[in-house]
Amino acid sequence: MLRMANVTKIFNRGTVNEKTALSDVTLTVSDGDFVTMIGGNGAGKSTLLNCVAGVFLPEEGGIHIDQADVTKLGEHRRAKYLGRVFQDPMMGTAADMTIEENLALALRRGKPRTLRWGVTERERARYKALLKRLGLGLEARLTTKAGLLSGGQRQALTLLMATLERPKLLLLDEHTAALDPKTAEKVLAISDEFIREGSLTTLMVTHNMRNALQYGNRLLMMHEGRVLIDVQGEEKRRLTVEDLLSLFERASGETLASDRALLS
Amino acid sequence: MGQILLGAVALGLLWSIMTIGVYITYRILDIADLTVEGSITLGAAVSTAMIHAGQSPFLASAAALLCGLGAGFVSGLLHTKLRIPALLSGILTMIALWSVNLRVMGSANISILRLPTIFTPIQALGASKYAAWVCVGGLLAIAIVSILYWFFGTELGSAVRATGNNPTMVRAQGIHTDNMILLGLMISNALVALSGSLIAQSQAFADIQMGTGSIVIGLASLIVGEVLFGRRNFYLRLLSLIFGAITYRIIIATVMELGMNPNDLKLFTAVTVALALSMPHFRDYLQTLRKSLTGGLSKC
Numbered sequence: 001m002l003r004m005a006n007v008t009k010i011f012n013r014g015t016v017n018e019k020t021a022l023s024d025v026t027l028t029v030s031d032g033d034f035v036t037m038i039g040g041n042g043a044g045k046s047t048l049l050n051c052v053a054g055v056f057l058p059e060e061g062g063i064h065i066d067q068a069d070v071t072k073l074g075e076h077r078r079a080k081y082l083g084r085v086f087q088d089p090m091m092g093t094a095a096d097m098t099i100e101e102n103l104a105l106a107l108r109r110g111k112p113r114t115l116r117w118g119v120t121e122r123e124r125a126r127y128k129a130l131l132k133r134l135g136l137g138l139e140a141r142l143t144t145k146a147g148l149l150s151g152g153q154r155q156a157l158t159l160l161m162a163t164l165e166r167p168k169l170l171l172l173d174e175h176t177a178a179l180d181p182k183t184a185e186k187v188l189a190i191s192d193e194f195i196r197e198g199s200l201t202t203l204m205v206t207h208n209m210r211n212a213l214q215y216g217n218r219l220l221m222m223h224e225g226r227v228l229i230d231v232q233g234e235e236k237r238r239l240t241v242e243d244l245l246s247l248f249e250r251a252s253g254e255t256l257a258s259d260r261a262l263l264s
Numbered sequence: 265m266g267q268i269l270l271g272a273v274a275l276g277l278l279w280s281i282m283t284i285g286v287y288i289t290y291r292i293l294d295i296a297d298l299t300v301e302g303s304i305t306l307g308a309a310v311s312t313a314m315i316h317a318g319q320s321p322f323l324a325s326a327a328a329l330l331c332g333l334g335a336g337f338v339s340g341l342l343h344t345k346l347r348i349p350a351l352l353s354g355i356l357t358m359i360a361l362w363s364v365n366l367r368v369m370g371s372a373n374i375s376i377l378r379l380p381t382i383f384t385p386i387q388a389l390g391a392s393k394y395a396a397w398v399c400v401g402g403l404l405a406i407a408i409v410s411i412l413y414w415f416f417g418t419e420l421g422s423a424v425r426a427t428g429n430n431p432t433m434v435r436a437q438g439i440h441t442d443n444m445i446l447l448g449l450m451i452s453n454a455l456v457a458l459s460g461s462l463i464a465q466s467q468a469f470a471d472i473q474m475g476t477g478s479i480v481i482g483l484a485s486l487i488v489g490e491v492l493f494g495r496r497n498f499y500l501r502l503l504s505l506i507f508g509a510i511t512y513r514i515i516i517a518t519v520m521e522l523g524m525n526p527n528d529l530k531l532f533t534a535v536t537v538a539l540a541l542s543m544p545h546f547r548d549y550l551q552t553l554r555k556s557l558t559g560g561l562s563k564c
């Protein structure tokens with residue numbers, strides 16, 4: 001489903017601030033994989049997701065989604081393949097537009113925008129049914145502005161928007177990091193439900209090791225722009241936080257003690 | 265007095281079309297677009313030059329609209345394709361238009377006194393000058409508000425609105441934000457140029473200076489409209505722009521009647537707009553001040 005071959009991303013090339021955020025990353029994600037991704041601050045997780053999404057174009061390497069070579073496609077031209085939820089709850093919705101308008105924008109992801117009505121009556125019924133499933137009472141608030149929702153409600157709405165039109169690949173970049181622990185658990189559970197139900201191929205970045213172990217069928221750990229650890233299937237199921245730490249120490253020759261990743 | 269009031273309402277209606285243009289960039293796209301200062305004169309220049317050359321005033325007004333569309337396109341290209349900050353690309357286009365407008369008019373001003381204008385057919389029916397302005401201006405303003413209300417409810421219009429709101433999200437939905445900004449700037453400047461054309465025809469006169477400060481007049485009308493007539497739903501918001509433009513003209517007519525020196529008018533408008541724009545900030549400041557005061561008291 002996703003193939004990244006020797007992808008290198010260098011920021012501020014040729015200046016004193018030059019930073020290699022991704023270094024020769026090769027990664028294949030199969031259809032239906034739910035990949036969790038951890039790594040310290042600045043490890044390159046967001047950069048990897050952003051390279052897949054086309055926010056940044058890599059200096060080297062190629063990226064394929066499904067059979068399509070998207071390496072040089074701009075962000076808006078590969079959006080049709082992708083569902084995205086961001087870390088910042090503000091990022092995923094248009095605050096001054098209503099819940100139904102936001103959903104309608106997402107329903108037409110990757111399609112040309114015409115002079116037909118932005119929201120139709122038929123869609124509304126579907127939005128209501130889907131919002132009801134979130135269990136947040138949003139089904140009665142279709143015409144409420146998204147800006148009036150709480151962070152958790154916004155993330156749940158963004159998740160719904162990302163999956164409304166089935167994406168080939170779902171990209172979640174610490175989408176619960178800005179939420180309080182209880183809300184974060186709830187949004188994670190909803191995400192997991194959506195992903196299982198639609199058998200969505202997913203890349204989910206998290207700072208929480210336990211979540212990374214609990215969810216998904218494959219786990220990646222990044223460090224200094226590389227994928228350091230890659231475990232899946234039965235091996236992943238049996239993995240513990242302690243295993244992960246010792247794996248990391250062996251692979252990198254460093255300890256994780258000072259890292260935020262431990263504080264889960 | 266009645267005549268002065270009617271005159272203010274009439275002039276307000278002609279300027280309301282410009283105010284709607286400013287609203288599209290300033291509120292919907294979240295861009296302060298200074299192109300308008302050039303495109304309002306462009307609309308005036310093109311239509312008066314054409315009427316002067318014997319063309320139909322209707323054709324001249326339509327040409328003004330199209331030229332404004334072009335001015336917005338140029339500004340949009342500078343901003344989206346060449347990545348020049350919006351404020352600066354507006355200023356660049358505005359400056360460039362100064363020369364273009366001089367070329368179009370052939371001199372610093374054109375008079376079309378006694379030549380037919382878009383208002384002539386209505387005056388021929390026996391209406392007074394101001395009544396004719398009110399008819400044409402009102403009809404056009406209502407038509408434009410209705411068309412925009414429809415447009416911003418379509419898929420394309422929603423995409424333009426969302427772009428001003430959250431471009432990241434819009435790109436994630438597969439929409440090219442550059443094109444949406446371009447489209448918004450074009451519609452805005454087309455309306456501003458049409459407004460300039462109507463204003464010039466109403467005074468039978470176009471002047472190279474007439475755009476100077478027009479952005480501030482547009483903003484003043486917009487804010488007056490929002491403050492007085494609320495922003496409950498989108499249709500009312502658009503209508504409030506018309507009422508805002510009229511109210512602004514009535515305010516100006518009133519202060520002039522009270523004896524204000526016309527030379528002080530721009531200062532008056534600028535101060536009013538500055539005050540109105542700083543209102544939210546001022547309100548926040550008062551609130552924190554009050555909180556810290558009561559907080560300090562309760563500690564004692």
Ligand SMILES: Nc1ncnc2c1ncn2[C@@H]1O[C@H](COP(=O)(O)OP(=O)(O)OP(=O)(O)O)[C@@H](O)[C@H]1O
Binds near residue numbers: 011012019040043046
């Ligand atoms: N737009 C940018 N310009 C310059 N440098 C950047 C940019 N984005 C990221 N970087 C740098 O690239 C490196 C990787 O950043 P990235 O955001 O991918 O890390 P991350 O793994 O997502 O970290 P975090 O857990 O803090 O989100 C960091 O050193 C960061 O400073």
Ligand SMILES: [Mg+2]
Binds near residue numbers: 045046
């Ligand atoms: Mg990150």
